[in-house]
Amino acid sequence: MINKKFAIIGYGNMAGAIFGGAIKKGLIDGANLYAFDPSDVAREKMKADGINVAGSGAEACEMADIVFLSVKPQYAEAAISECGDKINNKSVFSIMAGLSVERIKKLIQGNARVLRVMPNTPALVFEGAFALVSDTDITEEEKTIAEELFSALGLITWVEERLIDAVCGLSGGGPAWVAMFIEAMVDAGVGQGLPRKVASDLTIQTVLGSAKLLLETGMHTAALKDMVTSPGGTTIEGCKVLEEAGFRGGIMDCVEAATEKSKAL
Numbered sequence: 001m002i003n004k005k006f007a008i009i010g011y012g013n014m015a016g017a018i019f020g021g022a023i024k025k026g027l028i029d030g031a032n033l034y035a036f037d038p039s040d041v042a043r044e045k046m047k048a049d050g051i052n053v054a055g056s057g058a059e060a061c062e063m064a065d066i067v068f069l070s071v072k073p074q075y076a077e078a079a080i081s082e083c084g085d086k087i088n089n090k091s092v093f094s095i096m097a098g099l100s101v102e103r104i105k106k107l108i109q110g111n112a113r114v115l116r117v118m119p120n121t122p123a124l125v126f127e128g129a130f131a132l133v134s135d136t137d138i139t140e141e142e143k144t145i146a147e148e149l150f151s152a153l154g155l156i157t158w159v160e161e162r163l164i165d166a167v168c169g170l171s172g173g174g175p176a177w178v179a180m181f182i183e184a185m186v187d188a189g190v191g192q193g194l195p196r197k198v199a200s201d202l203t204i205q206t207v208l209g210s211a212k213l214l215l216e217t218g219m220h221t222a223a224l225k226d227m228v229t230s231p232g233g234t235t236i237e238g239c240k241v242l243e244e245a246g247f248r249g250g251i252m253d254c255v256e257a258a259t260e261k262s263k264a265l
Helices: 013-024 040-049 057-062 073-082 101-107 121-125 140-151 161-172 174-191 196-217 221-228 234-244 247-264
Strands: 006-009 033-036 066-069 090-094 112-118 128-133 154-159
Touching (some): 013 033, 013 140, 057 073, 066 073, 073 101, 090 101, 112 140, 112 161, 128 140, 128 161, 140 154, 154 161, 161 174, 161 247, 174 196, 174 247
Parallel strands (some): 006 033, 066 090, 090 112
């Protein structure tokens, strides 16, 4: 059980997934959470999750030990400024894309310890992937709190900040690439005569099962491919078409483009 008090600045889908999930798992008490978001929809979500609705960012931060920044990057400066000096001498966990630790510290009035985190949306079903920046000045106790909070919602790993843009390009945007792949598979099944519901169920279970097999056995991806591709069979014929279409190169270019965009934010 985490007994520290949190101020949550911005209560969108990701913050809701993280703290709503932590409450459901009994990891944190909603009474220890103070959130501020100007959106009426967000405030209703806070109430539904059993979180204290603050009247301003400054009010939320004043009540907290740890400040959780989860606004969109373009609103970061205004949101942090509105908190005034109430962040001074506190710990900050930030999931804001594109804002470096150095940049966040410059926006804060006073001094603060900062941990940068890159989450992804499967946290909504407790299967998230969280990259935590290892070059941080938060305390060992705060590192333990961060690990407890995020590991309850999925996998965590520590990376140097110089690699966080690559994480954004890979696992941050990854659910979108996977969703596009699934959508294409389903359409292909429908094209071959399968009812859409059947094609969808088979595709999603195939993706889920393949990922679980790789994760739980530690099997190399090439080994799984080889296990499925019989000599002269249907699967190797499909693999040939994907290679000719530049499938793997396209994915690599996709992640590179997303990484570069993260760097430019």
